[in-house]
Amino acid sequence: MIALIEYGAGNTASVSNALEEIGVDHIISQNEKDISRANKIIFPGVGEASSAVKKLHLLNLFSLLRVIKKPMLGICLGMHILCDRSEEGNVACLGVINGEAKKFDATKVKVPHMGWNNVKIIKESKLFNNIDDKSYFYFAHSYYLPKNDSTIATTEHNLEFCAALEKDNFYGVQFHPEKSGETGLQLLKNFVELC
């Protein structure tokens, strides 16, 4: 069973629909017990970093997610939450990935980075099984994670940033696989079946 973390601001409905489309059993929950019992966890992300972190503390999920050993996929804001910090609301995050989410420079590039962009695979990962290099995925974000040691794929928007990462049981994607058509469904399938 996959648990989708519902923390108020997320777009759990979209991720849930995508999982149904590929026939994957899942629950939507914010309950500590449900989440620790699940085989895999998806942290869907839409919203603002500091409010999301606050919510995780309130729900008693913050410490659990830091030490959990099950495969966990953070989407968009969910990926930022895996890192040390986010500039968005200047907040300390889970700290399982080294790095800090930063804001795009609006004097150099359109912010938010909104739409379909190519994803360049730079390190082999099960997450991108059966997905072509430079495939298009849908992005919608104003903050980005600089390329780091855990980065497995990158995208360019004025600068090259982290589009996907993997470290131990933690996976993260900046784009929205649940909104990226068939390619996105393939990535979710890979996480569910292979990771």
Added chain:
Amino acid sequence: MLSKRIIPCLDVKDGRVVKGTNFVNLRDAGSAVELAERYYREGADELVFLDITASSDKRKILIELVKDVAKVIQIPFTVGGGITELSDIDMLLKAGADKVSLNTSIVKNPQLINDASKQFGSQAVVAAIDVKKIDDAYKVFIKGGREETELEGYAWCREVDERGAGEILLTSMDKDGTKSGYDLEFLSKLTKMISIPVIASGGAGTKEHFLDAFKNAHVDACLAASLFHYKELEISDLKKYLKENGVEIRLY
């Protein structure tokens, strides 16, 4: 490279797609859910639903529609039409919409842009702005184009950007339904002026109109309705044409 987006727009009344000229003379163009699925399959990058249902059940009908649409498409979609409260936005996003488009409500209460972008993120907030040229000035209209406001087009666009909107959906009322091309004059000046993405709306009639808007007005996305509904232009043909002409486009 970030690709340019092609966005079919569905004006919806009681779950059916309707389309008129210059905001009037509505005619039926099919079921919203079926049309949404067709556009998804044909390679649309995103969809916009503008609800013009007038009944007292409006909110309930819209939420049901959003849920049904979200089940059949895996691309982002925006919902607009009569949204005035943060709680409405919350319900629509939870039902599966990715963004809401706000028009009349943000003119009446501009703070709604700040509040919504703070609570849901800028990427979820689309400022829909209808402009019409009157005596050499662009004026902002509300209530589906029925009511003129005191606001000047460029100034209002700049304000919604500063308040935290994630995108501007700019409809030229002069061009809407005419199939004579997008309002390049307004759009090209606008894209130089603001830092958020701009979606061009109103006036698309041919493939060349899309190319002009991307190449000469530097918009980020182009929206069209009847052109796609009645299959005067196939999305896949349009995208192929744009790609061949040097526009960054996602081919499906």
